[in-house]
Amino acid sequence: MKLGKISNSAFYVMVCLTILSFMSCSSDDDNNSLSGAVAPVAQEASDIALTSFRANWNNVFRASEYALDVSTNSGFSSFVEGFDNLSINQLSQSVTGLNSNTTYYYRVRAVVGGVISGNSNTISVETNTEFPDDVTLKSATENNFFVGVAVSEARTNISSYDEIYTREFSSITAENDMKMASIFTGIDNTGAIIYDWSKVDALVDYAETNNLNVHGHTLIWHRSLPQALENFSGTDQEFEDLIEQYITAVLTRYQGRINSWDVVNEAIDDDPNIQWRDTVFLQRMGEDYVEKCFAFARAADPNVKLFYNDYNMTFDGTKRGKVLVMVDDLLVNDLIDGVGYQMHIDYNFPSREQIQEATDEIVAKDVLVHFAELDVKVNAANDLTELTEERSQAQRQRVREVVEIFNAIPQNKKYAITVWGLKDDDTWLIPENNGRPEWPLLFDASFNKKDAYQGFLEGL
Numbered sequence: 001m002k003l004g005k006i007s008n009s010a011f012y013v014m015v016c017l018t019i020l021s022f023m024s025c026s027s028d029d030d031n032n033s034l035s036g037a038v039a040p041v042a043q044e045a046s047d048i049a050l051t052s053f054r055a056n057w058n059n060v061f062r063a064s065e066y067a068l069d070v071s072t073n074s075g076f077s078s079f080v081e082g083f084d085n086l087s088i089n090q091l092s093q094s095v096t097g098l099n100s101n102t103t104y105y106y107r108v109r110a111v112v113g114g115v116i117s118g119n120s121n122t123i124s125v126e127t128n129t130e131f132p133d134d135v136t137l138k139s140a141t142e143n144n145f146f147v148g149v150a151v152s153e154a155r156t157n158i159s160s161y162d163e164i165y166t167r168e169f170s171s172i173t174a175e176n177d178m179k180m181a182s183i184f185t186g187i188d189n190t191g192a193i194i195y196d197w198s199k200v201d202a203l204v205d206y207a208e209t210n211n212l213n214v215h216g217h218t219l220i221w222h223r224s225l226p227q228a229l230e231n232f233s234g235t236d237q238e239f240e241d242l243i244e245q246y247i248t249a250v251l252t253r254y255q256g257r258i259n260s261w262d263v264v265n266e267a268i269d270d271d272p273n274i275q276w277r278d279t280v281f282l283q284r285m286g287e288d289y290v291e292k293c294f295a296f297a298r299a300a301d302p303n304v305k306l307f308y309n310d311y312n313m314t315f316d317g318t319k320r321g322k323v324l325v326m327v328d329d330l331l332v333n334d335l336i337d338g339v340g341y342q343m344h345i346d347y348n349f350p351s352r353e354q355i356q357e358a359t360d361e362i363v364a365k366d367v368l369v370h371f372a373e374l375d376v377k378v379n380a381a382n383d384l385t386e387l388t389e390e391r392s393q394a395q396r397q398r399v400r401e402v403v404e405i406f407n408a409i410p411q412n413k414k415y416a417i418t419v420w421g422l423k424d425d426d427t428w429l430i431p432e433n434n435g436r437p438e439w440p441l442l443f444d445a446s447f448n449k450k451d452a453y454q455g456f457l458e459g460l
């Protein structure tokens with residue numbers, strides 16, 4: 001249609017709207033600028049969720065755009081970041097990144113012919129508090145990926161832990177009970193390894209009773225060295241034979257019951273110029289010791305999934321590069337099935353972009369991805385004596401981001417996200433940092449769901 005050629009009915013509508021605008025303008029001087037631009041009428045919010053809602057308003061004739069303010073106070077003395085006079089050219093706007101259980105206020109103005117109207121009426125909206133109790137981490141991730149928790153065998157016998165382990169999680173990993181130093185208790189005088197299977201047996205039984213996946217952690221780790229290996233006086237070949245004997249015994253015993261194992265943990269050095277961490281395994285078995293361990297594992301049980309697991313993978317690109325080269329080498333002989341990125345992160349570090357980039361690089365390999373050992377520090381700077389609302393919400397956002405990034409991985413590569421402990425006061429980070437207060441997990445010391453827990457669900 002050419003401009004200027006207006007049908008009778010369109011002309012009639014325009015005249016009516018002009019008259020209406022004029023009437024509205026002259027009858028509502030609170031809401032309109034003196035210049036005569038008509039203020040919109042803000043309407044009730046829709047799509048209200050935990051951290052977002054949609055703000056709505058009516059059309060103002062000839063408005064080229066609208067300006068939206070969102071605030072936590074009805075006097076609009078401050079604004080939600082990004083929602084201070086936000087310019088929008090439609091009649092609604094999704095307001096995201098909010099806190100749950102919080103009252104927000106919004107108002108809009110119209111821009112007509114370059115003139116800005118006065119404020120609309122103010123709408124208040126309360127974001128939701130939390131997901132309903134029948135939504136659990138387990139139910140929300142069913143048929144998608146495992147959501148795991150680091151457990152101890154002792155805690156499976158405590159009802160408050162047991163109740164949450166079985167209600168919320170679909171996978172368990174022993175925080176310590178399946179490490180070499182826990183299982184390999186000595187060498188007898190025939191040269192055979194003495195094993196203590198008691199905790200592993202109990203955990204595997206527990207998992208079977210409760211229909212939980214088991215991710216084994218970890219066969220070989222320099223920080224969990226049995227005394228007998230530290231002091232081992234035999235030859236290098238005898239040392240290697242013991243390692244083969246150990247890996248074979250563990251994998252054979254739990255064949256079909258433990259689904260996956262971290263075969264080697266943290267073997268890559270942090271120094272950019274050094275490939276392998278200097279450990280007794282490197283010294284005794286040589287530079288191909290990682291490959292040897294994976295080969296022993298594959299031979300012992302061809303069906304168990306074999307993982308490599310390491311830290312700082314989300315932000316140390318050099319270290320990650322070394323790990324990825326190792327993964328390529330292991331893939332040549334089909335010796336590896338998955339990689340664990342330990343997610344010991346901070347509420348403000350690394351960035352979402354760094355985590356995404358690191359994830360993209362591992363997704364490009366033919367392996368399963370495990371976001372292992374998730375905990376989110378909020379007090380690395382030691383500036384808190386209690387978990388503040390603001391820091392708790394920041395932690396929630398962080399967990400949400402991590403879960404969003406993981407959830408976006410192609411389905412056939414998603415293995416698990418494993419949280420490194422159940423409740424805040426059990427975290428390894430407190431003893432690790434000489435008692436510095438920390439609240440890195442999804443449940444508080446009283447077993448209550450934290451904001452971070454809600455963040456996990458929000459990320460799905």
Ligand code: G3I
Pocket residue numbers: 175176223224265342373428
């Ligand atoms: O079992 C003893 C107990 O008898 C004693 O009373 C207590 C006193 O300190 O110590 C207990 O052992 C501690 C054990 O955790 C159980 O709490 C060890 O000293 C302590 O070294 C051990 O720390 C574990 C650490 O690995 C070393 O194995 C942490 O719980 C565990 O979270 C941590 O996990 C590692 C991952 O396996 C690999 N990636 C890094 C991550 C953090 O270091």
